[in-house]
Amino acid sequence: MAEAKHIQEEGQKLKAKNFESDQDIRWCPGCGDYSILKQVQGIMPELGIPKEDIVFISGIGCSSRFPYYMNTFGMHSIHGRATAVASGLKASRPDLSVWLVTGDGDALSIGGNHLIHLLRRNFNLNILLFNNQIYGLTKGQYSPTSELGKKTKSTPMGSIDHPFNPLALCMGAEATFIARGIDREPKHMRTILMRAEQHKGTSLVEIYQNCNIFNDGAFGGFTDKQMKKENSLYLEHGKPLVFGVKEDKGIVLDGFNPRIVDLTSGEYTPEDLWVHDEKCRNKANILTRFFDDPSLSESLPRPFGIFYQEDRFQYEEALYEQLNFMKEQKGTPDLDKLLAGSNSWEVK
Amino acid sequence: MTQVQHQLEKVTILFAGDSGDGIQLTGTQFTTNTALFGNDLSTFPDFPAEIRAPLGTVAGVSGFQINFGAVDVYTPGDLCDVLVVMNVAALKKNLTRLKERGTIIVNTAGFDKRNLRLAGVEEGQNPLLNNSLEGYKVHEFDITKLTRESLKDSSLGTKDRDRCKNMFVLGFVYWMYNRKIDSSISFLKTKFSSKPEVLNANIAVLKAGYHFADTCETFSNRFEVKPTKMPSGSYRNIIGNQATALGLIAAAHKSKLDLFYSGYPITPASDILHELAKHKNFGVKTFQAEDEIAAICSAIGASFGGDLPVTASSGPGIALKGEALGLAMMLELPLVIVNVQRGGPSTGLPTKTEQADLLQAVYGRNGEAPIPVIAASSPSDCFTMAYEACRIAIEHMTPVFLLSDGYIANGAEPWRYPTSDTLKPINVTFAKERLDTASAYLPYKRDEKLVREWALPGTKGVEHRLGGLEKDKETGNVSYDPDNHQFMVKVRAEKIAKIADYIPEQHFDTGSVHSKMLILGWGSTYGSIKTVVRDLATEGIDVAHAHLKYIQPMPKNLGDLLAGFDKILIPEINNGQLITLIRDQYLVDAQPLNKIKGVPFESREIKEAILNMLKQ
Numbered sequence: 001m002a003e004a005k006h007i008q009e010e011g012q013k014l015k016a017k018n019f020e021s022d023q024d025i026r027w028c029p030g031c032g033d034y035s036i037l038k039q040v041q042g043i044m045p046e047l048g049i050p051k052e053d054i055v056f057i058s059g060i061g062c063s064s065r066f067p068y069y070m071n072t073f074g075m076h077s078i079h080g081r082a083t084a085v086a087s088g089l090k091a092s093r094p095d096l097s098v099w100l101v102t103g104d105g106d107a108l109s110i111g112g113n114h115l116i117h118l119l120r121r122n123f124n125l126n127i128l129l130f131n132n133q134i135y136g137l138t139k140g141q142y143s144p145t146s147e148l149g150k151k152t153k154s155t156p157m158g159s160i161d162h163p164f165n166p167l168a169l170c171m172g173a174e175a176t177f178i179a180r181g182i183d184r185e186p187k188h189m190r191t192i193l194m195r196a197e198q199h200k201g202t203s204l205v206e207i208y209q210n211c212n213i214f215n216d217g218a219f220g221g222f223t224d225k226q227m228k229k230e231n232s233l234y235l236e237h238g239k240p241l242v243f244g245v246k247e248d249k250g251i252v253l254d255g256f257n258p259r260i261v262d263l264t265s266g267e268y269t270p271e272d273l274w275v276h277d278e279k280c281r282n283k284a285n286i287l288t289r290f291f292d293d294p295s296l297s298e299s300l301p302r303p304f305g306i307f308y309q310e311d312r313f314q315y316e317e318a319l320y321e322q323l324n325f326m327k328e329q330k331g332t333p334d335l336d337k338l339l340a341g342s343n344s345w346e347v348k
Numbered sequence: 349m350t351q352v353q354h355q356l357e358k359v360t361i362l363f364a365g366d367s368g369d370g371i372q373l374t375g376t377q378f379t380t381n382t383a384l385f386g387n388d389l390s391t392f393p394d395f396p397a398e399i400r401a402p403l404g405t406v407a408g409v410s411g412f413q414i415n416f417g418a419v420d421v422y423t424p425g426d427l428c429d430v431l432v433v434m435n436v437a438a439l440k441k442n443l444t445r446l447k448e449r450g451t452i453i454v455n456t457a458g459f460d461k462r463n464l465r466l467a468g469v470e471e472g473q474n475p476l477l478n479n480s481l482e483g484y485k486v487h488e489f490d491i492t493k494l495t496r497e498s499l500k501d502s503s504l505g506t507k508d509r510d511r512c513k514n515m516f517v518l519g520f521v522y523w524m525y526n527r528k529i530d531s532s533i534s535f536l537k538t539k540f541s542s543k544p545e546v547l548n549a550n551i552a553v554l555k556a557g558y559h560f561a562d563t564c565e566t567f568s569n570r571f572e573v574k575p576t577k578m579p580s581g582s583y584r585n586i587i588g589n590q591a592t593a594l595g596l597i598a599a600a601h602k603s604k605l606d607l608f609y610s611g612y613p614i615t616p617a618s619d620i621l622h623e624l625a626k627h628k629n630f631g632v633k634t635f636q637a638e639d640e641i642a643a644i645c646s647a648i649g650a651s652f653g654g655d656l657p658v659t660a661s662s663g664p665g666i667a668l669k670g671e672a673l674g675l676a677m678m679l680e681l682p683l684v685i686v687n688v689q690r691g692g693p694s695t696g697l698p699t700k701t702e703q704a705d706l707l708q709a710v711y712g713r714n715g716e717a718p719i720p721v722i723a724a725s726s727p728s729d730c731f732t733m734a735y736e737a738c739r740i741a742i743e744h745m746t747p748v749f750l751l752s753d754g755y756i757a758n759g760a761e762p763w764r765y766p767t768s769d770t771l772k773p774i775n776v777t778f779a780k781e782r783l784d785t786a787s788a789y790l791p792y793k794r795d796e797k798l799v800r801e802w803a804l805p806g807t808k809g810v811e812h813r814l815g816g817l818e819k820d821k822e823t824g825n826v827s828y829d830p831d832n833h834q835f836m837v838k839v840r841a842e843k844i845a846k847i848a849d850y851i852p853e854q855h856f857d858t859g860s861v862h863s864k865m866l867i868l869g870w871g872s873t874y875g876s877i878k879t880v881v882r883d884l885a886t887e888g889i890d891v892a893h894a895h896l897k898y899i900q901p902m903p904k905n906l907g908d909l910l911a912g913f914d915k916i917l918i919p920e921i922n923n924g925q926l927i928t929l930i931r932d933q934y935l936v937d938a939q940p941l942n943k944i945k946g947v948p949f950e951s952r953e954i955k956e957a958i959l960n961m962l963k964q
Binding site (some may be wrong): 085 | 380386431469492531548579580582583584585586594597598602606608609610627628629630631633637638639641643646647649650651652653655671672675679766767772788807808810811812814815816817825863933
């Protein structure tokens with residue numbers, strides 16, 4: 001069962017519609033989740049994986065209702081534990097394409113422990129981390145990614161919790177694939193999702209998702225037509241780091257320190273810039289630290305795209321190698337021999 | 349061999365020393381040898397929670413008790429005949445457990461000034477010198493010195509030489525009971541195959557102890573406990589946790605499923621993980637999870653994937669698994685949860701035994717969340733009940749609790765092991781592929797047992813979504829409908845209640861409806877109760893003993909069986925938990941006998957309670 005049977009039969013090409021379940025979608029009108037659902041349903045036929053081999057696992061929260069809307073196998077588990085459920089599923093069934101849908105509260109607060117352990121084990125599955133910087137389903141408390149000083153129902157005087165930088169956390173947990181997308185850039189999201197599925201190992205995709213009820217505009221700096229090009233940096237492997245409305249700014253790396261340079265003054269050309277390399281862990285670490293508040297002047301732009309990708313053995317691969325090795329060493333299992341043990345005696 | 353052979357029916361030996369003295373190894377070696385010799389036996393290892401508790405102190409004493417006999421043995425014995433002590437702390441802690449006129453074998457090296465001080469013995473109160481051991485048969489040897497002398501030519505350092513002293517004791521006791529030392533020599537050869545110096549030293553000291561006993565003229569006779577007349581069959585020695593592991597493997601093998609075992613290290617359950625990890629050739633996937641919650645959740649994931657999922661822990665870990673237990677119950681997927689109970693509450697007494705998690709197993713979840721609960725009654729019964737837990741989980745699509753405890757999990761006894769063809773078949777049925785998808789697949793449609801189908805990912809046409817939200821009675825879709833919720837709560841309860849049709853009826857272990865009273869036990873109290881009831885029978889007092897192995901649901905005939913008695917005694921190693929369930933379900937006026945000291949019942953305690961009740 002260890003080898004994936006990811007091939008659809010000829011002439012049975014599925015459409016996005018085949019992946020829609022018969023359930024009414026119950027997210028608030030205008031929620032960023034709709035866009036993500038549409039893109040996920042859209043790429044499914046492209047993957048060439050039979051529908052019955054796909055499983056969506058989620059925890060608890062708005063995002064975690066996702067599996068109900070996918071006409072695949074699915075499990076809406078308990079708060080923070082989708083990561084653990086998916087690990088067990090992958091260990092039992094490496095042949096399946098497993099997608100984990102979680103949110104900032106689910107993955108980074110109650111489920112923080114399982115997330116880091118899943119990443120280091122590197123099971124071959126895809127994590128979609130919907131980050132809206134708020135608890136939506138419980139009606140608007142600050143989350144572990146909410147900015148400092150955030151005023152919510154539970155923090156009337158402003159939050160005094162320093163927020164997580166989710167991608168830096170995941171790098172620290174030895175993740176092998178790290179990417180960031182945003183609900184308002186569906187085409188870009190599609191590319192990332194396709195790459196995430198192709199990656200062998202745990203793919204962590206953080207998706208900025210607007211909660212228009214409790215945290216509207218949290219990512220306005222990256223979606224607003226006027227501001228987004230100034231504040232966002234779209235990463236492409238092998239391409240220099242260029243951004244700005246007129247693609248007039250670039251990033252150079254002085255030692256460990258990134259610096260914004262002006263490409264119009266003539267002092268710098270694109271050849272002088274930092275060239276993105278998905279395989280470079282050190283640079284990826286620095287990129288995850290591009291985490292400034294976009295409203296501040298001189299802030300580094302927020303990167304989107306694939307930060308890092310590494311080929312490393314997957315847990316289930318090693319697990320089955322051990323099983324097969326022992327089967328070869330010890331031959332066909334003999335239950336009677338096992339029950340008898342090495343020191344038995346007969347009573348007549 | 350000039351000595352007289354002295355026949356004994358039953359002997360209890362307690363080995364005790366510092367936790368670094370190798371007492372557990374001495375005990376298990378003597379146990380294996382005793383089992384191979386053909387005696388019935390029961391053991392009780394008792395050690396501190398700390399790996400290296402403070403040297404020489406009473407808190408650091410490790411003990412291993414074995415009761416073996418030419419007759420049936422059901423418990424490790426109450427008081428011992430022979431107490432072997434490696435230091436003064438071991439004597440101080442265990443002297444009250446020695447019979448009057450019992451034998452004490454003393455390592456005098458452990459009674460020096462330093463040891464006396466560490467054990468908190470006041471100056472001038474050395475028990476070897478102050479006549480306090482009068483009335484016992486005391487044999488004093490400087491075992492440390494004798495060990496060193498027998499290793500004069502060894503290249504090992506003093507520390508390593510001194511480590512061999514447990515072998516001296518073992519050799520000595522082998523001689524006392526007229527045993528051969530071969531089983532331990534072959535054990536040592538495997539254990540130290542890569543360390544020839546250590547191997548030779550251990551063998552030399554083992555032999556030295558044996559020969560010393562022969563020549564020291566301390567004993568005018570050797571003892572012999574004849575092999576027990578046991579029913580014919582093939583036997584081996586088995587420890588409870590090991591039996592649990594084998595039961596799980598056997599169930600996976602018979603059901604042709606892969607075993608997925610997920611656990612987080614915890615005393616006293618970890619040995620199940622250790623044992624299973626040795627048997628990967630049986631397709632056993634062991635997963636050491638990052639915490640207790642991940643352990644159960646990964647098992648739930650593996651169950652969704654079609655493996656036989658198991659997780660084990662002890663009380664504190666089970667508490668952490670609570671929410672996921674509710675999920676597994678809602679999903680109606682197979683799952684076995686083993687609770688090797690220990691002293692609670694909270695962290696409690698990790699290395700001591702207790703039966704205080706029964707109500708946690710029966711009730712410990714939010715909402716109406718019934719889960720079957722079964723319990724093992726002895727080390728070897730762990731095999732039978734682990735197998736049963738898997739059978740019920742698979743055939744009834746439900747999580748199942750298996751309760752064991754520290755006493756039977758670490759205890760050993762001879763086991764007449766079954767052949768694989770005699771094990772009950774386990775029926776696994778997966779949902780079949782559906783090519784006609786005009787109608788929706790109904791994942792929560794139930795059969796006559798009220799059991800739903802196990803529909804695995806990868807099966808065409810049965811795609812469905814599961815979850816912890818209340819679900820529609822057939823489609824499994826989220827449902828907030830009030831009538832549907834009431835229906836689902838009732839049907840889930842009825843499904844578990846119906847399992848009573850698929851488990852054995854309750855029988856009397858001893859006695860009958862005509863007996864004067866009934867002792868109703870569960871779990872590890874089996875041996876103590878059985879011993880008492882048998883003793884009473886020889887005194888002409890007819891008392892019945894029924895031992896409950898299926899606790900939720902209870903056997904169908906249990907109510908009728910209980911109704912036949914005016915007097916019912918329920919002994920438990922807790923503050924009264926089974927009795928709460930029994931009174932609740934059957935409205936009978938049963939009486940409790942509770943011991944909450946972290947140790948099993950002594951037979952005399954149960955006997956006293958019975959005699960008191962009979963007088964009333």
